[in-house]
Amino acid sequence: MRYPLFLFVFVFVIPPFAVHALLTGKAVIDSKPVASTTLSATPEHTHHWRVAAVR
Amino acid sequence: MSSSSSPAAEASGTHQYWSVDSAPAKLTQPLSIWAAPAVLALFTGVSVLLLLMVNVVPEFASVFPNRDIVFSPYSGTHSVPLRIFIVSFYIAFAVVVGAGALKRAKFLGELIVTYALLCGAFDLINILAYRSLGLLYSLDVVEILSGLIGFFVFSLKLLDHGSMPARVTVPERRLARRAGWFPLLVALAGAIGTSVAVDSLDLPLISDLRNVALLGGTGPGVFLFLPALFFILYVWGTVQALLRPPGHFAPPVTVIVPAHNEAHVIARTLAAIDGAAEKYDGTVRVIVLNNNSTDDTVAVAERSLATLAHATGRVLDVPTPGKAVALNRGVDEIETEFMIRIDADTQVLPDAIARAMRHFSAPATGVVGGVPLPPGTGPFDRSRLLEVLLKHGYYQVAYGAIDGIVGVPGMFAAYRTEAVRQAGGFVQGMNGEDTDVSLRIGEMGYRIVGDPGVQYVSEVPATYHHLREQRMRWFRSVYHVSARNRSYLDDWRPSLRGKVILPFMLLNSARRAMTVPLVIFGAMHLGLSLDPTTPLTGQAVLAVLLGAPALMGVIAALANGHVKAVLYLPEYVLFRLVRAYLTLESVLSIAFDSEQRPAR
Numbered sequence: 082m083r084y085p086l087f088l089f090v091f092v093f094v095i096p097p098f099a100v101h102a103l104l105t106g107k108a109v110i111d112s113k114p115v116a117s118t119t120l121s122a123t124p125e126h127t128h129h130w131r132v133a134a135v136r
Numbered sequence: 137m138s139s140s141s142s143p144a145a146e147a148s149g150t151h152q153y154w155s156v157d158s159a160p161a162k163l164t165q166p167l168s169i170w171a172a173p174a175v176l177a178l179f180t181g182v183s184v185l186l187l188l189m190v191n192v193v194p195e196f197a198s199v200f201p202n203r204d205i206v207f208s209p210y211s212g213t214h215s216v217p218l219r220i221f222i223v224s225f226y227i228a229f230a231v232v233v234g235a236g237a238l239k240r241a242k243f244l245g246e247l248i249v250t251y252a253l254l255c256g257a258f259d260l261i262n263i264l265a266y267r268s269l270g271l272l273y274s275l276d277v278v279e280i281l282s283g284l285i286g287f288f289v290f291s292l293k294l295l296d297h298g299s300m301p302a303r304v305t306v307p308e309r310r311l312a313r314r315a316g317w318f319p320l321l322v323a324l325a326g327a328i329g330t331s332v333a334v335d336s337l338d339l340p341l342i343s344d345l346r347n348v349a350l351l352g353g354t355g356p357g358v359f360l361f362l363p364a365l366f367f368i369l370y371v372w373g374t375v376q377a378l379l380r381p382p383g384h385f386a387p388p389v390t391v392i393v394p395a396h397n398e399a400h401v402i403a404r405t406l407a408a409i410d411g412a413a414e415k416y417d418g419t420v421r422v423i424v425l426n427n428n429s430t431d432d433t434v435a436v437a438e439r440s441l442a443t444l445a446h447a448t449g450r451v452l453d454v455p456t457p458g459k460a461v462a463l464n465r466g467v468d469e470i471e472t473e474f475m476i477r478i479d480a481d482t483q484v485l486p487d488a489i490a491r492a493m494r495h496f497s498a499p500a501t502g503v504v505g506g507v508p509l510p511p512g513t514g515p516f517d518r519s520r521l522l523e524v525l526l527k528h529g530y531y532q533v534a535y536g537a538i539d540g541i542v543g544v545p546g547m548f549a550a551y552r553t554e555a556v557r558q559a560g561g562f563v564q565g566m567n568g569e570d571t572d573v574s575l576r577i578g579e580m581g582y583r584i585v586g587d588p589g590v591q592y593v594s595e596v597p598a599t600y601h602h603l604r605e606q607r608m609r610w611f612r613s614v615y616h617v618s619a620r621n622r623s624y625l626d627d628w629r630p631s632l633r634g635k636v637i638l639p640f641m642l643l644n645s646a647r648r649a650m651t652v653p654l655v656i657f658g659a660m661h662l663g664l665s666l667d668p669t670t671p672l673t674g675q676a677v678l679a680v681l682l683g684a685p686a687l688m689g690v691i692a693a694l695a696n697g698h699v700k701a702v703l704y705l706p707e708y709v710l711f712r713l714v715r716a717y718l719t720l721e722s723v724l725s726i727a728f729d730s731e732q733r734p735a736r
Contacts (some may be wrong), residue, residue, distance in 0.1 A: 083419040084626075085625070085627065085635065086292060086625055086639070088637035089288070089635060089636060089643075090254070094281070094284055094288075094643075095258070095281060097361075098281055101331065101361060104332040105273040105331075105332055105335045105336070107276075110269055126647060
């Protein structure tokens, strides 16, 4: 396995998808990122990673 | 030469389709008709177990609250837990594939470790992005990406572990590289812009699509991305063709016709070549390459050649079995600067030769292909029509816009003879010798042209057995060609075919192999009703079944003037499912001997 093979995934699959998701609101930047300590202390995040639905 | 299933099955009066090229020795293994059903059964069992684990077993459910093997924060929910799907398929495939226990375990181990590393890295990046920027992705987007990564990893590991032709040195570049990357990037940006613009339209239809249908809630934006990309490239390619019409060019050309037991059709094929020669201003010489025929191919061909009015020809005996053997013998005999290969079961339309040869007025043109129309009389012909309009009348034009055409089908292909010789001729002992030679010619810097106006009628299998033989051969070829020319994929040269088109074809091949399991998985996920937060599984399964290609099939039919072909869409959707099943069988038929075999 040589690395250039993975260029396809990391250059031509993931970035366009990521940009597309950002532009269509499938990804958002939370204005107040949750600090790691806060995250683990929040009951909502204590048991799992699912956070409030954005769409 | 045509080839097929159990020869006995064809004892019903039609010709035999099985030949030495049907299953190249050392690279393939006999495949039981029960192998694919075994994969599907095992896959069903494994996936049910994994689904139950993450949904019902409290210890796992608490670790995987997204009801899939996902480790980072995402918003929303998914339609189908694709990571569980991918892992289940890996396990089922590795258990059934014909290899020793140790090799199967190693194959499975590498599949899962590579997939876990890629998904893990992806999750880690998302965790970091969330903590540092607050960037949060929707889970369904991440699931789709996980599926694409899973498809790609499967094909790469199959290349590594399956018996493949050995890597060979690729020929040197002879012409300057053309700028294919720029139009690709522009088209990518255009596709993103188009799909985002449609997605943001405030129309009730768009809202419905976004919420309840097509890819289970990812909305028309994601659904439209690939169709928009190909449409932009198709328009670009068509405009290029209109702006740069090839001039009149009619040099002498030699047509080689490899023939193995083609007595039933060779007369029609030669008559069609004569008809095309009548419309061609240059001289046309024909060489029928009799390849180990046991029927009356030679006698029928000699009689037919004697009646030709506009072309001259002869029969050359090539006793060693193998289409590529015959083709290379034919190339040795050619004295003209240009050559055409035509399958013995293919009838060119009257202006095919004249139209194809015009493209060689450009000195950089190396290969020209066209559209293989079905005869229209068989059970699969209607579906095949939509398939060829999409693949050869639409995708080829789109790929041509970025100088990214990989394969020109050997049914009819015109070549600059010297380019074929520089590329090393036609490879023997593997599937896809036509794709191999055109790929290498393209990577030498010659332009490959796909002209939808160059048309010919080519045989379509009339039985399921024949279809199975044909498709297993075709679907293996992407792996054989990629393995042999692996340098294009994994060295550092900026090869658009090697870094984008071939990887996309490999990903797509794995996607096709997993389509039937995905339909089963979606139906099961829906039936088990394990996750009340994912109400869109049914729509997601429907989207996989119909998919973007169905939409593009309609565009391709209309763009090529075959309006009636739109009516064949329901048949084509079913045909695609059969094709997907045959892709699964095809990858199962790849041998698992670790030693790489040199293709000659």
